[in-house]
Amino acid sequence: MISLRKISRHYQQGGQQLAALQDIDLEIGPGEYISIMGPSGSGKSTLLNQIALLDRPTSGTYLLHGRDVTGLPDDEQARIRRENMGFVFQFFHLIPRLSAAENIEIPLVLSGVDSVLRKQQVAKAMLSFGLQDRSTHRPDQLSGGECQRVAIARATIMHPGTLLADEPTGNLDQATGKQVIDLLEQLNRQGVTLIMVTHDPAIGERASRRVKIVDGRISSDA
Amino acid sequence: MRSRDLMLLAFGAIRSHGLRSLLTVLGVCIGVSAVILLTSLGNSARSYVTGEFSELGTNMIIVLPGRNETTGGIPPIMGETPRDLTVDDALALGRSRRITAIAPLMIGSAPVSAGGLEREVNVIGTTEGMQTVRHLQLASGNFLSPSDPHIAAPVCVLGETLRKELFGTAKSLGEWLRIGDRRCRIIGVLAASGVSIGTDLDDMVIVPVATAQMLFNSSSLFRILLQVGTHSMPDDTEREIRRIIQDRHEGEDDITIIHQDSVVATFDEILLVLTVGIGSIAGISLAVAGILIMNIMLVSVSQRTSEIGLLRAIGAPAGQIRKLFLAEAVLLSLIGTLSGLLIGFLGAVLMHRLYPVLPLAVPTWAVLAAAGTAMLTGLVFGALPAIRAARLNPVAALSRR
Numbered sequence: 262m263i264s265l266r267k268i269s270r271h272y273q274q275g276g277q278q279l280a281a282l283q284d285i286d287l288e289i290g291p292g293e294y295i296s297i298m299g300p301s302g303s304g305k306s307t308l309l310n311q312i313a314l315l316d317r318p319t320s321g322t323y324l325l326h327g328r329d330v331t332g333l334p335d336d337e338q339a340r341i342r343r344e345n346m347g348f349v350f351q352f353f354h355l356i357p358r359l360s361a362a363e364n365i366e367i368p369l370v371l372s373g374v375d376s377v378l379r380k381q382q383v384a385k386a387m388l389s390f391g392l393q394d395r396s397t398h399r400p401d402q403l404s405g406g407e408c409q410r411v412a413i414a415r416a417t418i419m420h421p422g423t424l425l426a427d428e429p430t431g432n433l434d435q436a437t438g439k440q441v442i443d444l445l446e447q448l449n450r451q452g453v454t455l456i457m458v459t460h461d462p463a464i465g466e467r468a469s470r471r472v473k474i475v476d477g478r479i480s481s482d483a
Numbered sequence: 484m485r486s487r488d489l490m491l492l493a494f495g496a497i498r499s500h501g502l503r504s505l506l507t508v509l510g511v512c513i514g515v516s517a518v519i520l521l522t523s524l525g526n527s528a529r530s531y532v533t534g535e536f537s538e539l540g541t542n543m544i545i546v547l548p549g550r551n552e553t554t555g556g557i558p559p560i561m562g563e564t565p566r567d568l569t570v571d572d573a574l575a576l577g578r579s580r581r582i583t584a585i586a587p588l589m590i591g592s593a594p595v596s597a598g599g600l601e602r603e604v605n606v607i608g609t610t611e612g613m614q615t616v617r618h619l620q621l622a623s624g625n626f627l628s629p630s631d632p633h634i635a636a637p638v639c640v641l642g643e644t645l646r647k648e649l650f651g652t653a654k655s656l657g658e659w660l661r662i663g664d665r666r667c668r669i670i671g672v673l674a675a676s677g678v679s680i681g682t683d684l685d686d687m688v689i690v691p692v693a694t695a696q697m698l699f700n701s702s703s704l705f706r707i708l709l710q711v712g713t714h715s716m717p718d719d720t721e722r723e724i725r726r727i728i729q730d731r732h733e734g735e736d737d738i739t740i741i742h743q744d745s746v747v748a749t750f751d752e753i754l755l756v757l758t759v760g761i762g763s764i765a766g767i768s769l770a771v772a773g774i775l776i777m778n779i780m781l782v783s784v785s786q787r788t789s790e791i792g793l794l795r796a797i798g799a800p801a802g803q804i805r806k807l808f809l810a811e812a813v814l815l816s817l818i819g820t821l822s823g824l825l826i827g828f829l830g831a832v833l834m835h836r837l838y839p840v841l842p843l844a845v846p847t848w849a850v851l852a853a854a855g856t857a858m859l860t861g862l863v864f865g866a867l868p869a870i871r872a873a874r875l876n877p878v879a880a881l882s883r884r
Contacts, residue, residue, distance in 0.1 A: 343798025
């Protein structure tokens with residue numbers, strides 16, 4: 262359960278106050294499939310960063326499962342990200358020197374999971390995402406679709422309640438993009454809350470709930 | 484995050500930039516091995532010098548005729564005419580309870596011949612006390628026998644080199660040797676001892692002091708060597724020596740006293756300071772290596788900004804990022820330190836092989852100091868890049884590609 266109450270985010274730019282987000286009120290229930298759409302510069306990525314606890318709001322309150330997480334210290338917020346959220350990015354953000362399996366393993370490494378247990382979980386994830394014969398390949402030896410599958414496997418390895426996807430198909434061709442969306446929707450059907458930022462209406466319209474942002478304000482929510 | 488995983492992750496990052504890391508490691512390696520090599524060279528020289536001195540004899544005091552004026556001022560109008568030291572002066576000193584052995588010393592040069600061979604040789608006139616004071620070893624025969632030092636017995640003890648040159652493989656003991664215009668029977672041959680502080684005892688011939696006085700037609704001694712008991716206070720002993728000589732020299736204090744031990748101690752101190760000095764100079768290269776580490780780590784942080792953003796997004800707290808980059812810096816300096824120690828030790832062994840006269844002596848303090856400094860520089864110079872990495876804004880870092 263994510264609830265944002267009057268969240269604003271202002272930037273200082275060239276002596277001018279820029280409002281990226283203005284009094285955002287948003288409630289997202291568990292298992293929802295929600296897309297955040299809007300023209301570029303509208304503040305949709307800023308909103309995602311707020312939900313992801315990667316950025317702190319200028320004002321407002323963020324309640325996660327009823328707990329106020331707005332002002333928590335950095336390592337506390339990091340722990341929440343690690344345990345409750347999975348990230349899928351437009352440019353995959355795989356670490357180039359690590360193999361596919363090692364990339365998927367990172368969240369487990371950061372949480373200090375035992376290495377034997379880690380290997381088992383990674384092997385299971387590789388299998389369920391159809392990457393079993395790619396485990397030793399580095400990102401530059403993988404196709405775009407495979408890279409995004411590795412990234413999704415990494416995002417879900419900790420079994421988070423929420424998946425945050427920022428333009429997950431932005432760097433993929435139509436067919437591969439479709440496969441990635443299918444994969445994310447399949448995860449949503451298994452109960453994971455899916456929040457997807459996109460500027461592509463064809464993808465955004467698929468979500469059961471569509472939030473439109475214009476100039477830092479929610480213009481429609483349906 | 485487990486520390487083992489932290490180190491593995493850091494090591495992976497180091498390995499992914501092989502050449503860059505190698506060059507950084509090389510910087511630390513050269514610094515550490517330079518400290519080890521130079522200090523062990525200094526330390527070897529120090530052990531060598533003190534070893535040479537103690538070969539001359541420990542607890543030794545040297546008495547020289549003439550006073551070494553260090554007070555300055557107007558020189559005496561009459562000039563200073565020190566009285567000669569004589570064999571009787573030496574005998575008087577020998578009667579002191581503080582002094583366990585005396586060796587009056589006369590040195591001169593005379594032609595020495597045996598068979599058809601003749602050459603100019605340094606001749607030492609002394610007494611049986613010389614053997615005790617200078618720890619002389621005999622290869623065969625006996626040293627000068629204890630007898631009245633005023634009796635010029637026609638005997639001599641030969642150095643090893645001289646024996647080889649004059650007799651070769653022939654028997655030398657009991658043969659006659661012509662020294663100047665006198666004839667002496669060879670009663671002993673010294674064991675080879677090598678050069679010690681300039682005097683090559685192997686290339687000398689030793690005769691009783693009275694014999695030397697006849698040879699050189701002089702009664703004045705070159706110097707007197709004394710061995711003092713281990714319990715004697717150096718100052719008390721020196722005062723006693725001055726008193727005895729003053730009594731015999733009409734109240735004039737006209738001798739110079741050199742303490743063997745204090746000479747050794749002074750040399751030891753000078754060489755230790757020198758060793759520490761050159762070690763510290765080599766240590767400066769470690770600071771340079773530290774700056775190299777900082778430079779490389781700063782490059783690494785800016786190249787891996789997006790990776791840092793990702794790690795932050797998937798749940799690494801700032802402290803973990805800091806630890807990761809610090810671990811990389813420390814790992815770089817650790818690899819450099821270990822390889823530097825290895826090369827330093829190998830170099831020291833090689834040096835010992837090439838110059839066996841220098842003892843193999845890698846000082847422990849230098850090893851600890853070099854390793855400690857290297858690790859500390861890694862930590863100190865790695866801190867700034869690590870803090871910078873940890874302070875990166877995750878959102879901004881993620882947007883960098």
